[in-house]
Amino acid sequence: MFHRVLIANRGEIACRVTATLRTHGIRSIAVYSDADAGALHVRRADEAVRLGPAEARLSYLNIDAILAATRASRAEAIHPGYGFLAESAAFAEAVECAGLVFIGPTPEQARRFGDKRLAREAARQAGVPVVPGFEGADDAALLAAAQKLGYPVVVKAALGGGGKGMTVAGDAGELGEALTSARRVAQAAFGEGSVYLEKRVEHPRHVEVQIVGDGRGEVVHFFERECSLQRRHQKVLEETPSPGASDAVRAAMCEAAVSLARSVQYRGAGTVEFLLAPDDRFYFLEVNTRLQVEHPVTERTTGADLVWWQLVAAAERRLVATQSEIQRTGHAVEVRVYAEDPAQEFLPQAGRLARVAWPKGEHVRVDAGVETGSEVPLHYDPILAKIIVDGPDRATAWQRLAAALDETIVHGVVTNVDFLRALARDPELAAGRFDTTTLEAGFIERYRDVATAPAPDLALVGAALAEARGTSAGSARRVPDPFDTLGTWGRA
C-alpha cells in the first residue's frame, strides 16, 4: 500500500479522501490555490502544497503544478477526486509518465469512456443495450438518421457527458440549428466539436451501477443508485435502492455494467449510467471513470469504503472482497448542499459562512468541505457538503432526511438548503413517483413561488431581534436594549 498520497482536489471530496487515508495510516497531502489557503481541506490533511492562483486553470487544472507538488511532497500516488482532472486521460497519462500512480482507470480506459461514441461502441460489443442513435459527421447523414430514429432527438457532444453540450431537436427544422449550436458549445468546452445523435427516451429514470475493477479482468458491482432528481442534468438528490427498478431490472443492469467493465479490464472505481424507460427497458448512457459525488449512499448500505477499494485496486491490483461478500441492506439517500440561490435561478453564491451547523445522529453522515468561518470562493463548483441519511426502509430514510435538513443551518451565504427541505417533504417525491424531468416540469417553479412570497412576520421579528443584538453589543452609542436579558443566543 502507498505511504503518501496527494489529493488533487479541494472542498468536501478532498476532506472525504483524507478521512480514508487517515483511517489506514497513509499520509495525506492536500493542494490548494490562493483562494483556498485557509480552507478546511488544507487543514484536514497532514501536509499541503500551494498550486497557484485562484483561477482553476492555474491551480487545480494545472497538470505541471500538480506533478511538481507530488514530487516535492514525495507522494507515490495521486487521487483526483471528482471534477477538475478526474476524468482527464491526458492527466492520467502524465501521472504515469512521471512514474507515479494514478488512482483511477488507465489512460486508455479514460480516453475510451471519455469519448461517448467509443463508449457506446464498447457497450454494444459487450452486449449492453445503448440508446438508439447515430454517429456520423455529415449533416445529410445525420438528418436522414434522425428521420429514421424519430423526433425528438438529442444532439450530444462526443467528448461531453453529464449533460454538458446537449441540445434537443423536436423536428428536422430544429436539427440544423441544434447541430450548429452543439458543435459550437462542444468546440468551446472540450476543444473538439464532434457530435452524435441519440433518440430521446421519454420520461426516463437515471439509474447507475457502481463498479470496481482490479485492472486484470475481475469486476464487482455495488448495486444501483437512483439519481433522477436533477436540474439541468445536475443531480440534486440520490438514493439507493432505486424506487423505480424492479429486482429483475436491477439484476440485469448490474450484470450489464459488470460485463462492460470486464470487457475492457477496467481498473478502479467507476459508474455505469443507464436510462430506465417507463416500459422497464434500460439503455447505456455513459461511464464515469471516477468516484461519484453520490458514492456515500452505496457506502452506507453496503458498508464498503469505496475510497479504500480505489486505493487497493491502484496499489495492489486486487479487489477488497468478492461479489458474494457485497451485500446491501436498508436504504440511503443523499442531498447536495450548494451555495446557490434556488429562488434566483440557482445562481452560485460566494462569501463567508457566518454560521454552519450540520445534523447529527447515527443515521446521518455529513461530508463537508466547509465550517463556520469558511470562505466560499466564486471560482469553483459551489458544492459545500453532502448530507447522507439512512434507514431500514425508504420511508424511514426520507423522514430522517427531512428531520436532518431541519437541523441544517448554513448562514452567511445563500444556499439551496431551503429547496432541499421542500424536496424532502414533497409527498410525490417521497412516494418515489418521479423521473428525470420532474424537477424542471413544475416542481422548481412551484418552489420559486413559495420562496419569493413575502416572509412571515415572525421571521422579520427574528431579523429585528438579531440586528438589535448585533448592533448594540459593544457599540459606542449603545442604547439600553431589552434584549440583553436574552443571554448568549445568536453567537455563531
Place this chain on the structure above:
Amino acid sequence: MSERVFLDRGARRTVELRTAPDGSIEAVVDGRAQRLRVEPGADGSLRLDGHVAWLTVAGRRTFVTLDGRDHVFEIATARQAGAADHGHASGEVAMPMPGLVLLVAVKQGDAVKRGQPLVVVEAMKMEHTLRAPRDGVVARVAATAGEKADAGRVLVEIGEAE
C-alpha cells in the same frame, strides 16, 4: 424603539420592537402588531412564541431559519429606508460572479416589470438570467453582449417610472 427597515427580496418591510411590562415583546411588522414571548434556547437558537429561530447577522444581511424555511433580509440603507413604498428595491443589477455577458435584452428608456429578464450571463459554465428587481424604467445599460465582466459590476440600472 426606532423602526427597523429590511428588504425582503427587494420589498421594503418595517419592524418595530418594544418590551411590554410583563417581559413579553410587542412587535409591529408593516403596521401589524403582535405580542410574543422570546426565550433563548440552550443551543444558540431563539424561541419566538415556541418557534425555534436561528438568527445570524452577516454584514448587511440577516439570515433567519424559522419553521423549516430560510429567509435572508437585507438591512436597508438610509436611502432605501426612507424611500416611499413603491420604489423600495435597489435598481442596480450587477454581475453576480465573474463571467461572460451573453445577451442584453433591454435598452435605455425601456419600461420593465419586476422579474422581467434584463441580461443573460454565462458563469460557472451555466447560463443565468438576471431579472429586474422591481418595476421601473431602464436608466442605464452598461453591458454589451460578448464582453467579460467581473463580479459586482453594475450591468443595468433601473430608475423610477415616470
